[in-house]
Amino acid sequence: MTTPVPIAVPRKGRPLEAVLERVASVVGADAESLADDVSSTLRYEKAVTKGGVEESRGPYERLAAYSSPADPYAPEYTLLRDDRDGMPRRIVFDSVIVDVGDVPVHLVGREEPFRALRTHEFALGFDSADLVLEEVVDLRPSGVAGLDDVNTRIDPQESDVRVVTGLSDTVYHTLMATPELLPAGTDLDRSFVENYEGDLCISPRYERLVTAVLGTDATRDVSFTYPARDADEEEAAIAETGIGVYLTVTGSTAREHGLVLGEHLFPSETVLMANAAEASTAIDRVRDRLVREEAESVLSV
Incomplete structure (x- = not known):
């Protein structure tokens, strides 16, 4: 052979x-x-x-x-x-x-x-x-x-x-946030993050990935936070933080936690x-x- x-x-x-x-x-x-x-x-x-x-x-x-x-x-x-x-x-x-x-x-x-x-x-x-x-x-x-x-x-x-x-076999790194964080008529996209200052909830170890996807300008005033080790669902931690990035296909779990789905940032x-x-x-x-x-x-x- x-x-x-x-x-x-x-x-x-x-x-x-x-x-x-x-x-x-x-x-x-x-x-x-x-x-x-x-x-x-x-x-x-x-x-x-x-x-x-x-x-x-x-x-x-x-x-x-x-x-x-x-x-x-x-x-x-x-x-x-x-x-x-x-x-x-x-x-x-x-x-x-x-x-x-x-x-x-x-x-x-x-x-x-x-x-x-x-x-x-x-x-x-x-x-x-x-x-x-x-x-x-x-x-x-x-x-x-x-x-x-x-x-x-x-x-x-x-x-x-x-x-x-x-x-x-695509799932997406997707922006999601609580409605209270979004002014009326505002799109939840990269430009929103560029003007945002505060905590952004992501999965542990994904700091570099999220920085690469959003760019260093957009993440300059962002502080990364992470779900607790014993958290059942990352979407719950994002809802508590107010905004975050997580992998999603349908977004149904995010909606159950009252989150608005924003831009698909990058295909995983x-x-x-x-x-x-x-x-x-x-x-x-x-x-x-x-x-x-x-x-x-x-x-x-």
């Missing part, structure tokens, strides 16, 4: 499902079955970890049932410690080989695919666009509005990794990334196959 092209992928959750769906859309029926198998297995294991399903078998028994190490084209799984209370063991994706055209591709699970690309362990990988903003996008007076802005703000001395395309979606310093003919062929013509956003590398 030709040496497979390795691609770093997330180990679990929505990002991994988005990757498997993209691969299935390119490869066809066999990969669709693989995607369904992996996704259903990991959803079941998530339910076991969270206590929603009782399972009489131990984790090693389930690992043996799920994996077929002798067949590289069958998915393999592994055990990790989950960060929930008690740090339970959780079964997550490990690897599988699929043929993309005439090139075998080895999907390899990583906790931090983006960082694996940055350290040149992989030439291709999938991860959240959020991590690019958190780590390598330059902070400038104006903010980043979408994926089209990302590559132009990566210092070539800082990283060889570039975003190739988004997978459209899974992206295909490439390390330009590790390019080769085979890698370029795989990358081009994974970028479908109908993809909504294709960025230059």
Whole structure:
């Protein structure tokens, strides 16, 4: 067998499902079955970890049932410690080989695919666009509005990794505020934040991301605050603060807390990334196959 092209992928959750769906859309029926198998297995294991399903078998028994190490084209799984209370063991994706055209591709699970690309362990990988903003996008007076802005703000001395395309599994970093904070007829958008002074509630660790998205001018007079560690819902903390930024799809929970939904600031979606310093003919062929013509956003590398 030709040496497979390795691609770093997330180990679990929505990002991994988005990757498997993209691969299935390119490869066809066999990969669709693989995607369904992996996704259903990991959803079941998530339910076991969270206590929603009782399972009489131990984790090693389930690992043996799920994996077929002798067949590289069958998915393999592994055990990790989950960060929930008690740090339970959780079964997550490990690897599988699929043929993309005439090139075998080895999907390899990583906790931090983006960082694996940055350290040149992989030439291709999938991860959240959020991590690019958190780590390598330059902070400038104006903010980043979408994926089209990302590559132009990566210092070539800082990283060889570039975003190739988004997978459209989009949720948005969205502005939200209480009605009392908004004067009549005022739009809750970037310009509102530029004129705002005070606390802005965000998720912990997202200071750099929110600063990159809004711009340093808009955040100059803002003080970031965070939900309490034991908070059940971030929207409740934002309602208490008065204004904040949080990920949302429908915004129903925000409305339940009396919040007004404002501008969608940045799409939090899974992206295909490439390390330009590790390019080769085979890698370029795989990358081009994974970028479908109908993809909504294709960025230059």
